[in-house]
Amino acid sequence: MVEHERTRSVVRTDSLVRPIPLEPDGVVPQGVLAMVLSPQDRPAARARYEADGVYLHPDPIIPADLLVRASAGMDALTRGEYETGIPPEPSFWNPGDDPNKLIKIEIPQACSRAILALVSHPALGELAHALTDAAMVQVWWVQLLIKAPAQTNRVGAQVGWHQDRQYWGQWEEGSELFTAWVAVSDVPEEAGPVRYVRGSHRWGLLGQGDFFAQDLQNQRIAAPAGQRWEEVAGVLPPGGVSFHHQLTVHGSSENRGTFPRRSFAIHLRTERSRPVNNAREGLAALIDDPQRCPVIYGDRSADRARIGG
Ligand SMILES: O=C(O)CCC(=O)C(=O)O
Numbered sequence: 001m002v003e004h005e006r007t008r009s010v011v012r013t014d015s016l017v018r019p020i021p022l023e024p025d026g027v028v029p030q031g032v033l034a035m036v037l038s039p040q041d042r043p044a045a046r047a048r049y050e051a052d053g054v055y056l057h058p059d060p061i062i063p064a065d066l067l068v069r070a071s072a073g074m075d076a077l078t079r080g081e082y083e084t085g086i087p088p089e090p091s092f093w094n095p096g097d098d099p100n101k102l103i104k105i106e107i108p109q110a111c112s113r114a115i116l117a118l119v120s121h122p123a124l125g126e127l128a129h130a131l132t133d134a135a136m137v138q139v140w141w142v143q144l145l146i147k148a149p150a151q152t153n154r155v156g157a158q159v160g161w162h163q164d165r166q167y168w169g170q171w172e173e174g175s176e177l178f179t180a181w182v183a184v185s186d187v188p189e190e191a192g193p194v195r196y197v198r199g200s201h202r203w204g205l206l207g208q209g210d211f212f213a214q215d216l217q218n219q220r221i222a223a224p225a226g227q228r229w230e231e232v233a234g235v236l237p238p239g240g241v242s243f244h245h246q247l248t249v250h251g252s253s254e255n256r257g258t259f260p261r262r263s264f265a266i267h268l269r270t271e272r273s274r275p276v277n278n279a280r281e282g283l284a285a286l287i288d289d290p291q292r293c294p295v296i297y298g299d300r301s302a303d304r305a306r307i308g309g
Helices: 030-036 042-052 066-080 114-119 124-134 301-307
Strands: 055-059 103-106 137-147 159-162 176-184 194-197 231-233 240-244 250-252 261-272 295-297
Touching: 030 103, 030 124, 042 124, 066 103, 066 114, 066 137, 066 261, 114 194, 114 261, 124 137, 124 176, 124 240, 124 295, 137 231, 194 240
Parallel strands: none
Antiparallel strands: 055 240, 103 137, 137 261, 137 295, 159 250, 176 240, 176 261, 194 231, 194 250
């Protein structure tokens, strides 16, 4: 992990944020994508993801200018301003709510072009492909997350230990689903990074978690007999990303830093996934809408032949 300075700014634009040069049409050139993870590094990254259920990418992959625009887009959404005229999906947090609570807004890419550009960034697709060897990677849901610094003498927002799969019953058993968690701000240890329990994706669906629990220290999930509870902190620079498996136990404690922790949780699927009864309902309702659920690697031709859309 690159050792990086901590600043008060939302995003750092210094030389440690290596911008990816875009073609005039905004496309990331193929050669640059190859640099996101060199062919030599791919097998080790994939082995790490498969063994741990989490993979932290050490370098920023989202260009600094896009982070700045997406961050402004996040602020607009918290004010209820929707550049596209489209509001988010019904959300836990709404404009006017307490900004010290976890700000969690669903499908923010529908409301802001910069956020759509960030969640569709081909470097994410390229990395997701490298980790899974999938022919197709599609965004199927996104959450905007802002965790304000905890105020003195007050406990700040936390995310309880959970497995994503417990909330994803809309998808058939065995579906290949995972998450790219993109840091928009710097996420040092004191900002309350996501903490992943190494190897817990092999523990099966535990049925014990609660995303909304607010006492991470005491809300322990029991590790199965013989298994070790070992946490990996998702400390990331702005534009950095971690990938986690749908069964990996994770949560995050309060932000004890001085600036908001900003991120997107981008939920991804591959062609090895299918909604239950192939129904477009609940969290699987939007997958045929390329504006909200862009394909970020490959294309949907084989997937369409299998599940329609
Ligand atoms: O942002 C956090 O602290 C938790 C996010 C999360 O649960 C997820 O990305 O699946």
